[in-house]
Amino acid sequence: MQRRDAIKTGFSLVGLLAAGSFVYKEYANAKPVLKLRPPAALDEDEFLTRCIRCGLCVEACPFDTLKLAEFKDSGVGIGTPFFTPRDIPCYMCEDIPCVVECPTEALDPKLVTKDGALDINMAKMGVAVVDEKNCVAYFGIQCDACYRACPLIDKALWIDYKRNERTGKHAFLLPIVDSDYCTGCGKCEIACITDKAAITVLPRDMVIGKVGDNYVKGWVEGDDAKLKDVDTKMHLDSKKGIKYLNEDEL
Known part of the structure; x- marks a missing residue:
């Protein structure tokens, strides 16, 4: 047993x-x-x-x-x-x-x-990012597959038309993503014609930066409120200046 x-x-x-x-x-x-x-x-x-x-x-x-x-x-x-x-x-x-x-x-x-x-x-599921090196629109090929697939067309994704200086005859149709409106649905990504998508949706915390409160957009109403409690006056220490002038190296 x-x-x-x-x-x-x-x-x-x-x-x-x-x-x-x-x-x-x-x-x-x-x-x-x-x-x-x-x-x-x-x-x-x-x-x-x-x-x-x-x-x-x-x-x-x-x-x-x-x-x-x-x-x-x-x-x-x-x-x-x-x-x-x-x-x-x-x-x-x-x-x-x-x-x-x-x-x-x-x-x-x-x-x-x-x-x-x-x-x-x-x-706000994510935000689309364009790989300009592999997007055929940046080659000069007139592709707008991602643009047409976007449910918020001309808001989340719009086309920037630029002259093709190389040929002098054609225009670039360049996809531009506006992260303020992009929902991250990914319809652009699945519509992309390249073997590996040249437009990819990534988590927002990986893509969206933060400029900091020390920069103010003067053209945006109310943005200057950031400066309300900021001391913008210069504070000079005269003693440090005198010490600097009396250093041996000078």
């Missing part, structure tokens, strides 16, 4: 080792995933705290855009919802069912509500 138990224990250990080896291999080979959360997701730390991994938002999505992160999806948070625009973008449902179904407000309706009604155009 003891021998039989020992054999069973041995097989169990072998099974556990094999399973552990498989899990480790999956983890070691996992590729980092750029997290694009559903519309109205809270800031990442707060989102991860509130999300209970229920999957209701995934079930509510009519386009199968959202999926729950698996072990292989490195850096996302197992069981949390995200999407990959090049596979399936967010199709900007007006009723935003994924947000409505969230039981914990990890997807916060207030972030996509305007004048008391849901407004998907307020979503």
Whole structure:
């Protein structure tokens, strides 16, 4: 009986080792995933705290855009919802069912509500970035696939027309993204004609900079309010000046 138990224990250990080896291999080979959360997701730390991994938002999505992160999806948070625009973008449902179904407000309706009604155009899932080196429009080829795909055409994505100095005959149709309006839906990315998309949606915290309060846009009404408590007077120390003039090196 003891021998039989020992054999069973041995097989169990072998099974556990094999399973552990498989899990480790999956983890070691996992590729980092750029997290694009559903519309109205809270800031990442707060989102991860509130999300209970229920999957209701995934079930509510009519386009199968959202999926729950698996072990292989490195850096996302197992069981949390995200999407990959090049596979399936967010199709900007007006009723935003994924947000409505969230039981914990990890997807916060207030972030996509305007004048008391849901407004998907307020979503900030990410922001599109153009790779000018590989976008064929910057070669001089007249491609506007991403521009035509944008649900906020001429606001989130517009075309800058420039003369092609190389040929002297054609114009460049250059896609320009306005991060103030871009929702990060990814419809531009899936529409891109290049083998690997030359316009890519990235998480906003990776792309959007912060200029700092010491810069003022004089042409923007109210922006000079930043200077209200700032001391703009020069404070000179005459003693330091005298000491400098009396140094041996001079």
